[in-house]
Amino acid sequence: MKIITIIFVAILAIPVISFAEPAIKSINKNNTINCGYVEYVPSLIKDLNTGSWSGFDYEIMQAIGKRLEIKVEHSVSTGWATIVTDLNARKFDMLCNGFWVHPNVGKFALFSTPIFYQPVFIVARKNDKRFTTDTNLNTADFKMVAIDGDNPIHIAELDFPKAEIFTLPNMTDFSHVLVSVANNRADFTIVDAYTFGIYNENNPDKLKIVSPQKPIRIYPVSYVFNAEDHVLQGAINAAINELSLDGSIDRILNKYDKYPNSYYRKIKPYK
Numbered sequence: 001m002k003i004i005t006i007i008f009v010a011i012l013a014i015p016v017i018s019f020a021e022p023a024i025k026s027i028n029k030n031n032t033i034n035c036g037y038v039e040y041v042p043s044l045i046k047d048l049n050t051g052s053w054s055g056f057d058y059e060i061m062q063a064i065g066k067r068l069e070i071k072v073e074h075s076v077s078t079g080w081a082t083i084v085t086d087l088n089a090r091k092f093d094m095l096c097n098g099f100w101v102h103p104n105v106g107k108f109a110l111f112s113t114p115i116f117y118q119p120v121f122i123v124a125r126k127n128d129k130r131f132t133t134d135t136n137l138n139t140a141d142f143k144m145v146a147i148d149g150d151n152p153i154h155i156a157e158l159d160f161p162k163a164e165i166f167t168l169p170n171m172t173d174f175s176h177v178l179v180s181v182a183n184n185r186a187d188f189t190i191v192d193a194y195t196f197g198i199y200n201e202n203n204p205d206k207l208k209i210v211s212p213q214k215p216i217r218i219y220p221v222s223y224v225f226n227a228e229d230h231v232l233q234g235a236i237n238a239a240i241n242e243l244s245l246d247g248s249i250d251r252i253l254n255k256y257d258k259y260p261n262s263y264y265r266k267i268k269p270y271k
Contacts (some may be wrong), residue, residue: 023093024231027070034075035061035096036086042194042256044074044097056256060115061096063248067239072096081149081170084108087226094232098221100151110229111222113237115249117264119215120151123196124188125181126208131188133211138162145177145186152190155217175199182206190216197259212261221263244268 027033037044043057053074065072076092083095087109100118101111124131137144138160146152148170156165166186168176177189178199188210196209225233243249244266253263 020090022231023090023226023229024235027093027232032071032073033061033065033096034073034093036076036078036083036092036094037074038078038080038095038097040097041198042258046074056252057097059252059255060243060249063243063252064236064239067242068235083224087224090226094226094229094236095224097223099224100219101222102151102219105224109227110225110233111220112225112233113240114220114222114266115240115244116221116253116266117218118192118221119218119261119264120155120190120192121196121212121215121261122188122210123178123181123191123207124210125184126205128187131208131210133214135210136160137188140164142188143186145180145189147172147174147177151217151219155190159216178203178207193259193261194263197262209261215261218264 037057039046040055042055044053044055045058046053058074061072074096076086078086078092078095083099084105086092087095098115098118099105099111101114105111122131122137140162142160143164143166144152144156144160145166145168146156148167150170153165153167156163166180168180174191174195175198177186177191178196180186181189182203193209193212196207200207223236225236240249245268250265253265257263
């Protein structure tokens with residue numbers, strides 16, 4: 001969910017330290033969590049006609065609110081690149097979108113325990129026979145397309161630094177990386193299965209996930225807090241754990257699990 005895609009450049013450029021009071025004080029006073037949010041299908045969608053919300057992040061946060069006996073309101077729109085800055089400015093209490101956990105962001109913010117895990121995959125043209133499970137991508141013969149600052153660039157730097165990288169501006173819609181592969185501007189890209197599924201449904205037989213059972217990365221998906229908000233983090237974690245153990249999160253995700261390998265469920269930590 002690009003819920004869940006991270007644009008690092010702007011986040012890491014402004015490591016502001018906040019000295020405001022912890023969010024939990026205003027939450028307990030007003031009995032309300034004020035959420036920062038990024039509208040993103042299928043995690044969080046607002047109906048412009050009715051003002052009502054839907055999506056799995058909305059449903060999970062409402063369930064968390066019920067367990068904590070507190071209201072959850074989606075109050076402030078933010079962007080993937082400004083989440084940490086906005087948290088430090090106390091524009092909202094927490095980010096209520098699932099967010100891919102990455103160590104670099106962890107230097108400036110806190111993450112909840114994972115809600116679920118999201119795999120990402122190599123995607124190439126369907127008729128390109130060069131791509132198999134064992135293809136060596138670490139060669140200048142291949143060109144990858146990615147959005148500037150997005151996770152695939154960091155993956156490429158580690159896993160196949162010799163490959164050429166073709167970047168799109170960081171506000172580009174994620175579907176355009178797939179269009180670039182389909183139109184031969186690049187040989188492959190890296191996306192999650194939901195993004196691929198939407199594209200493939202509308203553009204059948206153009207692209208393929210090279211190894212559906214072998215993702216190139218698997219990211220924990222979590223909510224995000226100001227670096228000082230340990231009590232709020234603990235409260236949200238307690239609610240997530242309860243919702244995970246009683247199957248509530250799985251039941252919510254099942255409603256949105258439209259394409260194979262979109263979301264990996266948490267395994268219960270006991271036998």
